[in-house]
Amino acid sequence: MKKILKYGGAGLLSAVIGFVNGFFGGGGGMLLVPALEKALKCPVKKSHATAIAVILPVSIASAVTYILNGHFQWFPAAFASAGCLGGGVLGALLLKKLKPEVVGLLFACLMIAVGIKLTLPLSFK
Amino acid sequence: MTLKIxxxxxxxxxxxxxxGMGMGGGTLLIPLLTMLTETEQHAAQAVNLIAFIPMSAVALIIHIKNGLVEFKYLPLMAVPAVVSSVFSAILARRVEAGSLxxxxxxxxxxxxxxxxxxxxRAFVKKRRAEKRKAADLKRRxxxxxxxxxxKR
Incomplete structure (x- = not known):
């Protein structure tokens, strides 16, 4: 019974995270890591690695759906992808030199600030 | 043109x-695209999904080599997520860009x-553990x- 609850809950969480990742075009990985840690008791490092293995097919599936929906612009896609790959390598290397708490704190504040800016039109309606 | 590139x-x-630091870069890539360039919200989300694929493929190969991927959880976590993500991507198409x-x-x-x-929370926990350790040391x-x- 406990097992059914554990795996059922994890499956349900996965469906919710997939929904979010498809709807917003990202953010699923950030939610998957704690889901794997808490629901399946997966160790931290393995959770990070497994989250990528889960979110990669999800991203491919939603990317194909977006392209079929007609939301593909090759120009930003090509150049932003190239920058992303370079930045990704640099970020992975930098991670060893920076304090993760400090980076996380800065990033969280930045997310909140950008989020407020995007939702501001709400107050004008 | 070059400037745009x-x-x-x-x-x-x-x-x-x-x-690359493992903190969800897409959540920043999308608003940067819509705020700094005239990319529309849906297109920015598509760009992020596409940009994520090569980077995570490289990371995944490294993680698999290091034996960090827990394959037994993969079907359970990936199948529902893939199905619901296709559904929500179709749903997102019906939402107007400004609202999205x-x-x-x-x-x-x-x-x-x-x-x-x-x-x-992690910081408070760490602080408490440090204090307890210091108190333990003092007692000892x-x-x-x-x-x-x-003995004397």
């Missing part, structure tokens, strides 16, 4: 930089607050002093 590469690099942008902003605020609270030291005193 540089801008897109830079925006991608910022997203990748944060993504706003929902995305709310999503960002929730994520930011959640991450902030996680960091604060005073006990040692007593035993030395008794």
């Amino acid at each position: 540089i801008l897109f590469v830079l925006i991608g690099a910022v997203g990748g930089l944060i993504g 942008r706003m929902y995305f902003g709310i999503f960002l605020i929730v994520l930011g607050v959640w991450q902030l609270s996680g960091i604060v 030291e005073s006990q040692e002093k007593i035993t030395i005193y008794k």
Whole structure:
């Protein structure tokens, strides 16, 4: 019974995270890591690695759906992808030199600030 | 044109930089694209999904080699997520770009607050553990002093 609850809950969480990742075009990985840690008791490092293995097919599936929906612009896609790959390598290397708490704190504040800016039109309606 | 290319590469690099640190770079790549360039919300989300694929493929190969991927959880976690993501991507098409942008902003605020609270909680926990350790050390030291005193 406990097992059914554990795996059922994890499956349900996965469906919710997939929904979010498809709807917003990202953010699923950030939610998957704690889901794997808490629901399946997966160790931290393995959770990070497994989250990528889960979110990669999800991203491919939603990317194909977006392209079929007609939301593909090759120009930003090509150049932003190239920058992303370079930045990704640099970020992975930098991670060893920076304090993760400090980076996380800065990033969280930045997310909140950008989020407020995007939702501001709400107050004008 | 060249300036535009540089801008897109830079925006991608910022997203990748944060993504490479394992902190969801896409959540920043999308608003940077819509705020700094005239990319529409749906298209920006598509760009992020596409930009994520090569980077994570490289990371995944490294993780598999290091034996960090837990394959037994893969079907359970990936299959429902893939199905629901296709459904929600179709749903997102019906949402108008301005509204989607706003929902995305709310999503960002929730994520930011959640991450902030996680960091604060971890910090408090660490502080408490340190204090307990210091108190333990003090107690042990005073006990040692007593035993030395008794031996005399």
